[in-house]
Amino acid sequence: MEMDRERLKKIIEQESQRLDNQTVFGGFDQYLKKMIQKLSISVPEELLIDVDRYPQMSNSAKSIFLRDLETYLKDGHQSQPFTPQPSPPTKSVDSQLSVRTINGVGPVVEKQLNRLNIYTREDLIFYFPRLYQDRGQIIPIAKVGSSVLQTVMGMVVRHERIATRRGRLLKIVIQDKTGQVSLVCFNRDFLARILTPGKKILLTGFFQMAYGKKETSRFEYEIIDSEDIQFESILPVYGLTDGLTTKKLRSLIDTALKTTLSVFQDTIPQPIREKYHLQRKPEAILELHHPSRSSFSELNKHRSRSQIALIFEEFLLFALSLKVRRHQIQACRVQPIVLDRKFIDHFVQKLPFELTFAQKKVIKQIENNLTSGSLMNRLLQGDVGSGKTLVAIIGALYIVKAGQQVAMMAPTEILADQHYLRWSQVLKDFGIEVGLLTGGQSKEKDEIIEKISEGKVHLVIGTHALLEDYVQFNQLGLVIVDEQHRFGVKQRSRLKEKAVVPHLLVMSATPIPRTLALTLYGDLDISVLDEKPVGRKPVETVAFSMKEQAQAFQQVGSFLEKGQQAFVVCPAIEESDLELSNVNEVYGQLKNKWFPRSRVELIHGKLPSKEKDDIMIRFSRGGIQILVATSVIEVGIDVPNANVMVIENAERFGLAQLHQLRGRIGRGDQVGLCVLLYQGKSQDIQKRMEIMVNTDDGFLIAEEDLKMRGPGEFYGVRQSGILEFHLADPFRDWKILEKAHEEANFILQDDPRLQKPENQILKKEIERRFFQISSDELLIEA
Numbered sequence: 001m002e003m004d005r006e007r008l009k010k011i012i013e014q015e016s017q018r019l020d021n022q023t024v025f026g027g028f029d030q031y032l033k034k035m036i037q038k039l040s041i042s043v044p045e046e047l048l049i050d051v052d053r054y055p056q057m058s059n060s061a062k063s064i065f066l067r068d069l070e071t072y073l074k075d076g077h078q079s080q081p082f083t084p085q086p087s088p089p090t091k092s093v094d095s096q097l098s099v100r101t102i103n104g105v106g107p108v109v110e111k112q113l114n115r116l117n118i119y120t121r122e123d124l125i126f127y128f129p130r131l132y133q134d135r136g137q138i139i140p141i142a143k144v145g146s147s148v149l150q151t152v153m154g155m156v157v158r159h160e161r162i163a164t165r166r167g168r169l170l171k172i173v174i175q176d177k178t179g180q181v182s183l184v185c186f187n188r189d190f191l192a193r194i195l196t197p198g199k200k201i202l203l204t205g206f207f208q209m210a211y212g213k214k215e216t217s218r219f220e221y222e223i224i225d226s227e228d229i230q231f232e233s234i235l236p237v238y239g240l241t242d243g244l245t246t247k248k249l250r251s252l253i254d255t256a257l258k259t260t261l262s263v264f265q266d267t268i269p270q271p272i273r274e275k276y277h278l279q280r281k282p283e284a285i286l287e288l289h290h291p292s293r294s295s296f297s298e299l300n301k302h303r304s305r306s307q308i309a310l311i312f313e314e315f316l317l318f319a320l321s322l323k324v325r326r327h328q329i330q331a332c333r334v335q336p337i338v339l340d341r342k343f344i345d346h347f348v349q350k351l352p353f354e355l356t357f358a359q360k361k362v363i364k365q366i367e368n369n370l371t372s373g374s375l376m377n378r379l380l381q382g383d384v385g386s387g388k389t390l391v392a393i394i395g396a397l398y399i400v401k402a403g404q405q406v407a408m409m410a411p412t413e414i415l416a417d418q419h420y421l422r423w424s425q426v427l428k429d430f431g432i433e434v435g436l437l438t439g440g441q442s443k444e445k446d447e448i449i450e451k452i453s454e455g456k457v458h459l460v461i462g463t464h465a466l467l468e469d470y471v472q473f474n475q476l477g478l479v480i481v482d483e484q485h486r487f488g489v490k491q492r493s494r495l496k497e498k499a500v501v502p503h504l505l506v507m508s509a510t511p512i513p514r515t516l517a518l519t520l521y522g523d524l525d526i527s528v529l530d531e532k533p534v535g536r537k538p539v540e541t542v543a544f545s546m547k548e549q550a551q552a553f554q555q556v557g558s559f560l561e562k563g564q565q566a567f568v569v570c571p572a573i574e575e576s577d578l579e580l581s582n583v584n585e586v587y588g589q590l591k592n593k594w595f596p597r598s599r600v601e602l603i604h605g606k607l608p609s610k611e612k613d614d615i616m617i618r619f620s621r622g623g624i625q626i627l628v629a630t631s632v633i634e635v636g637i638d639v640p641n642a643n644v645m646v647i648e649n650a651e652r653f654g655l656a657q658l659h660q661l662r663g664r665i666g667r668g669d670q671v672g673l674c675v676l677l678y679q680g681k682s683q684d685i686q687k688r689m690e691i692m693v694n695t696d697d698g699f700l701i702a703e704e705d706l707k708m709r710g711p712g713e714f715y716g717v718r719q720s721g722i723l724e725f726h727l728a729d730p731f732r733d734w735k736i737l738e739k740a741h742e743e744a745n746f747i748l749q750d751d752p753r754l755q756k757p758e759n760q761i762l763k764k765e766i767e768r769r770f771f772q773i774s775s776d777e778l779l780i781e782a
C-alpha cells in the first residue's frame with residue numbers, strides 16, 4: 001500500500017510540473033486514470049488528502065481527480081489491486097449530482113448546459129432529442145422538400161446576409177453534388193461562427209421551397225469532422241445552445257446514461273405496468289435516446305411505446321400527488337375563523353358598485369370554508385374582468401379581521417405593484433396595512449420583512465419573493481395566488497412551510513374546461529365567476545389586415561381626443577423575425593410619425609424591473625397616453641381609463657391570449673375597442689379573427705383555441721413549465737392522463753397514505769418531486 005501511494009504521489013508530482021494549466025484542465029484526470037490502470041495499483045484513501053498538497057494542480061483538475069478516485073474506491077478497489085478492464089466498469093451514480101460530476105463537463109460546458117436548463121445528471125438524461133437523424137436515409141439535396149423530416153449531407157459554401165425590414169438575416173448555404181439548400185437562421189446568428197465555409201455537416205430538418213430555392217428554418221445540424229460515420233445508425237439530435245455541439249452533447253448524455261441510468265427505478269407498480277404493457281423505465285429512456293429502427297418509425301408520427309411509458313409515470317405521480325395532498329388537506333383541522341360580517345358589509349357598501357350574483361356566491365363558498373374548521377384550498381376561475389381580485393380581497397379582509405395575515409402573490413412585479421397601488425389606497429381607510437415585497441427592492445426590503453415578521457403588515461402583496469426563506473410571517477392565515485398557471489403544485493406546497501397551515505385561494509383567468517381543470521388541479525375545490533359586472537360592455541373587436549394600420553391608428557387618435565389611453569401590442573421585441581412587428585419600431589413610428597404630441601412609452605419584459613414599474617405606474621396614473629407593449633401586459637393589468645387596444649400581428653397570438661390581452665381594456669364604464677391587425681390570408685387566420693370578433697366569452701374561446709390550435713399549444717399552461725413534466729403534455733396526452741388518474745384512485749383506495757411496502761418507491765418519488773407525505777404533519781388540533 002505504502003508503495004502504491006509513493007508511486008502515485010510521484011506521478012502526480014511529475015505530471016503537475018510538466019503539464020501546463022490548460023493541459024491539466026483537459027486531460028490530467030484521464031492521464032492519471034490510465035496510470036492507475038497501467039500500474040495496477042490499489043488506491044489508498046489517504047491519497048485523497050495528499051492531493052491537496054499539490055498546489056500546481058488546478059482546482060478543477062484536483063476535483064476531477066478526487067472524484068475519480070472516489071468512484072474507484074466505491075467500486076470496491078480499496079482492497080484488491082486494480083486490474084485493467086477492456087472497458088471501464090459501469091457505475092451507478094446518484095441522479096441528483098451536478099452535471100459537473102460528469103467526465104468532460106468543466107465550468108464552460110456546465111454553463112452551456114445550464115442554459116438548456118440542465119443542472120443535474122437527471123436533467124441531462126431527461127433532455128430528450130428534438131429530432132432523430134436517420135443516417136440510413138440520407139438523401140441528395142436535390143430530393144428534399146416535403147413536409148417530413150429529412151437528412152442531407154453537404155458542405156457549407158457561403159453565408160448570405162439578407163436585408164430585411166428589420167435587419168440582416170443570416171442564411172447559410174449548404175451544397176452537395178446535387179444542389180444547394182439555405183439554412184435560415186432566425187435568432188441563431190451564432191451559427192455564423194460555427195458553420196464556416198468548408199465545414200462538412202449532416203443536416204436534419206424540414207425543408208421547403210421559397211422563391212424557387214430550397215431552404216429550412218427548422219433544422220438541427222451536426223459537424224462531421226471525420227470520415228468515420230456509421231451510416232446505418234439512427235442518431236438523436238438535441239436542441240443546442242451557443243458553443244455546445246451535437247457531438248459533445250451526445251457524448252455527455254451517453255456518459256450520463258452509462259453511469260446513471262440504472263438508478264432510475266420503475267415507479268409504476270408492476271400490475272399496472274403489465275396491464276398497459278408499459279415498458280420499463282430505464283429501457284424507455286434508453287430507447288428515446290437511441291431508438292431502434294422499428295421504434296424510430298413510430299417516433300416521428302405519434303407517441304412511441306417508450307414515450308407512453310414515461311408519460312404514464314409522470315401522470316401517475318402527478319395524479320397521486322394531487323390526491324394525496326387533497327386527502328391531507330381535508331384531514332387537517334384548523335381553528336375556524338370568526339367572521340366579522342359587519343366590517344365586510346361596511347366595506348361592500350363603500351364600493352361604487354353592487355357585487356354580482358356570482359361574486360356573492362363565491363364569497364359565500366369562501367365563508368363556508370373559513371368557518372368550517374377545515375382548510376380552504378380553492379381555485380377561483382373567472383373570465384377577464386369578472387371581479388376575481390375583489391372577491392379574494394374580501395376573503396383576505398375576513399382573515400385580517402380575525403387577527404391573521406394574508407399574503408397575495410402575483411406572477412410579475414408589474415402586477416404585484418399594481419395590486420399594491422390599488423389596494424393600499426383603498427384599504428388605508430379601513431385601517432388595514434398593506435405592504436409590498438418583490439425581488440427587486442433593496443432598501444425598503446429589510447424594513448418590510450421585519451414588519452411582516454412582527455405582524456405589523458396585514459396584507460403582504462408580492463411576487464415569488466414571498467416564498468423565500470427569509471420571509472417569515474407572524475401569523476399567516478391565507479395565501480392568495482394570482483394566476484394559477486404560473487404556480488404549480490410544488491409551489492403550493494412550499495407555501496405551507498411558511499405558516500402552520502394557511503388557507504389557500506388561487507385565482508385564474510385562464511379558462512380551462514372544467515373536466516381538464518379537475519384533472520390538473522384535482523387538489524383544489526373550484527369556484528367559477530361566470531358573470532361579468534352589470535353595465536360592463538363587451539369590448540368591440542374589429543380585425544384589419546396589417547396594411548390598414550393607418551386606420552387603426554386613426555381610431556387610437558379618436559380615443560385620445562376623448563382623454564382616454566391606448567395600448568399597442570406587438571409580438572416581438574427585437575429585430576429578429578423577418579415579418580413580425582416589433583415594439584421598438586412601432587414605438588418609433590407612433591412617437592415620431594403618428595402622435596408626436598402625445599406621451600408614448602414603451603414597455604417589454606427585457607426592461608429592468610424598476611423601469612417597468614415606473615412606466616406602469618405612470619400609465620395607470622394617466623401620465624402616459626399610449627403604451628406600446630409586448631405581451632407583458634397580458635395578465636391582470638387594470639387601468640380603467642385605457643379603452644382602445646391595437647394588436648399587431650394578431651395571428652401570432654393564441655385566441656385565449658388575445659382574449660386576455662383585450663381584457664385589459666373596457667374595464668371601466670366605457671366601451672372598449674380592440675383592433676386586431678393580422679397578416680396572412682389563410683383560412684385558419686380568417687377563422688380565428690372571426691371568432692375574436694364575434695365572441696366575448698373566455699371559456700368558449702378557450703374551447704375554440706383547443707380545437708383549432710391543438711391541445712399542445714394551449715395557452716399558458718404548457719409554456720409556464722409549471723406542471724414540470726418532461727415529456728407529458730396534459731392536453732395532447734389527456735387519454736393517458738385519465739388512465740393515470742384512474743389507477744391513482746385504485747392505489748389510494750387500497751393504501752390512502754402510501755404506507756404499503758409495494759408503494760414505497762412511488763411515495764419516495766412523489767416526495768422527491770413534489771412534497772413530503774407525512775400523514776401526521778397536517779393534523780393540527782383545532
Ligand SMILES: Nc1ncnc2c1ncn2[C@@H]1O[C@H](COP(=O)(O)OP(=O)(O)OP(=O)(O)O)[C@@H](O)[C@H]1O
Nearest residue numbers: 353354355356384385386387388389390509533636
Ligand atoms: N361587481 C362589480 N361591478 C362593477 N365593477 C366591478 C365589480 N367587481 C369588480 N369590478 C371592477 O372591475 C374591474 C376588474 O375587477 P378585478 O380586477 O377584480 O377583476 P379580475 O377578474 O381580477 O380581472 P382580471 O382577471 O382581468 O385581472 C376592477 O376595476 C373592479 O373594480
